[in-house]
Amino acid sequence: MGLQILKESFEPQEYERFSKRLKESLEALRQVLERPGFGVGPRTIGAELEMFLVDSAGYPLPVNQQVLDQTTDPRVTVEIDRFNLECNLRPAPLAGRPFTAMRAEFESALAEVRRAAATQGARVAVMGILPTLREVDLGSRAMTGMPRYRALSASIRRLRGDTPFRIVIGGEDSLTLEWDDVTPEGANTSLQYHLRVDPADFARMYNAAQLATAPVLAVSSNSPFLLGRRLWDETRVALFRQAVDDRGEPQPGVPQHGRVTFGHGWARQGPLELFAEAVALHAPLLPVLSSESPLAGVAGGGVPRLDELRLHQGTVWSWNRAIYDPSAGGHVRIELRALPAGPTVVDMLANGALLLGLTLGLSEQVESLLPGLPFMCARGNFLRAAKEGLDAVLLWPERYAPSPRPVPALELVERLLPVARDGLVGAGVEAEEADALLSVVEARVRARTTGARWQRKMLARLEAQLPRPDAMAALLERYLVHAASGRPVHEWPLD
Template identity: 85%
Template structure:
């Protein structure tokens, strides 16, 4: 989030000062984006990967700070719950063989985390939601003991006037929970890709990412269980929205918007409108002021850091999020946040190649396609893809009436593979690299096997002769063994 957070509770005047700084930051950002040449440069990609620490039996092991203390790798950091870690990969040029470079980054970072974890008796599980997670593993004791996480949890409770969170998710089974803190968010681990784009291209690239997310999620799902229940193929989507919901019972007639959001409409102009939307619709949670006055910095000819705006944007969890980065000469990028962690590095690279390729490949068609798809339909696609995975029916815009038309997710992804290839190769990715990764998606479609589907089938086999808790533990052991082989999930046996 940029700024260091050293306290948990804030006064009214701190919120007022933070709101004024946000308004100044938006004005400064407007001026920065109007500067000739700002953010123009080669496209780059980066990634963040979250993971679980587990013990010898496969249950969450809350030792993330101890593990962090055993490594000096700057890519490794803690996450919200004590059994979570994250690695932040170094960005690389999109042109050439970016996924080869990213594969080396993934593998070296994971190897270092595994080495450090082993010193604490921990193993690393890379999956969207840990199948063995139990209610007892969560709660206030699971929260990573850093002020920023305690402050976030306290702010959400305060916004809810201490009313407990209520989580309701229906699937093959159903789950209903009441919860007092944000530790349920740590049940989710994701893979986030970053794509640097020129400001002039931002709106069409962002809209393309929004359009592409549903079909990619349908073929990439890897989170079918939560607390022993069979729920959505990508249960993270349902859980995350409810796990950090700061709204509580409506206190006014004015609409309140959930902080985990697919968005509120197609982008029209660029990144400024998305930052402005976050400021307008979401009250600040962490009103920490940085040392820099953005308009003064701008008047002196410098590039403002916009620390407060970046902090605020970090507490609005859009599935595709606008990022302002003041490092170097500054740039903007799109953070693609919907993909789950796992199952393997190859699977995650293939998912990224498909999503990034479609974002690039569809961007030039936005003017023709978007009139044929109301934004609410794109939002519905996202939820159906998360819930039903490969079985989802998605509405897709067509150039001729009628539009949109319902298309099975598998058929849609197959149809879109050449678009993704064109997007990658057109951006300078070596064709051989693009083809190798997109062929993984093609094979996954033929096998009808995502991470979520493999887990569901494996559980059914194991549960036929053992209780579900034991079956989930046995499933995780098989999952981790197959993941360690490096073979993509569609090649995993059901043994």
């Protein structure tokens, strides 16, 4: 988030000063981005992986701070709920064998978390939503005991006029839930990839990422259950939007924009417009000021930290988000936020290879593709992919009218695999590495199996003999055993 949060409530003048600083930061960012050569350099990738801590019976175990105290690994940190942890992997060059390096990072980080967790009687579950999660596991006692999380929850509630959060999700079953804080957001765990790009390439890369997200999500889904209900294949998408929604009662004639968003249109210029949009559309939640004067820093030839702008951007959860990083001379990245955690390291690497490869590959043709796909269709694709997974039919731009045209997600992913390969290899990834991971996706498509589909089928088998809560617990145990094997999910048996 850029700044440490040490207080939980704020005065009106603090919001005013913070808003003024945001305007100054946007101007500072504009000037920095106009500098010749700023942010130009080799492409790199990084990742963040969130996970659950569970007890011996498979239920959430709220001991993240105690687990963190048992490790000195700087990659490990806490998340919003006390049963969540996150690992921030070290960035690596994209050229060469980046996924081999990332696999080692994933495996070493997970091994260290598992070691530290075991000291507290905890196990680690890497999946989008924990099937054993209960309402009793949420609420104020579940929130990690840090001021930033309490302040975030209180600020969102303030903007909502203290109306409760209302979560409504339909699927095979339906869920309606009213809640008083943001702890349902901790029911989600995700895998986020970061791609460093040159500022001049940002708009076309970002638009390509927006195009790529829906088909990749359809073939990567791993979150079909919430609180005992069978919902979307990627229920996280619906839950996250509602769990941190700062919009109160609708006001006639006044548009309101949710903080969790797929976006509002294709990028036209670059990262500045996305930061400016976040500032214009969303009120500050955490108005903490740093000692830096952004414009003075730029005037002196330095690279400003832009702490306030980074903090604000961290409270606007675009599924693909612009990132400004002042370290090592400064650069910009695209944070690809839509993928779920799990099921295995090889699955997560395959998902990343497909998403990053498509972002790179589609960027070469994106200017000719966008006229054939209105942005509202791209947003619709994202929601259909989240809801229906492999069964989704997506609209895809065609070079000749009429465009767009409906294409089944499975067919579309097969069509796009060569584009992803070209994108990876063209960026310097060794062909053997790209082929190995994309072949995992190809096999998954042919088996018509994702983490979500495996979980649905397994629940149906178990529920024929067990009550649903017991079936969910038994499902999780089988999931953990198969995940520990390292075999990709399309090879998992249904036993």
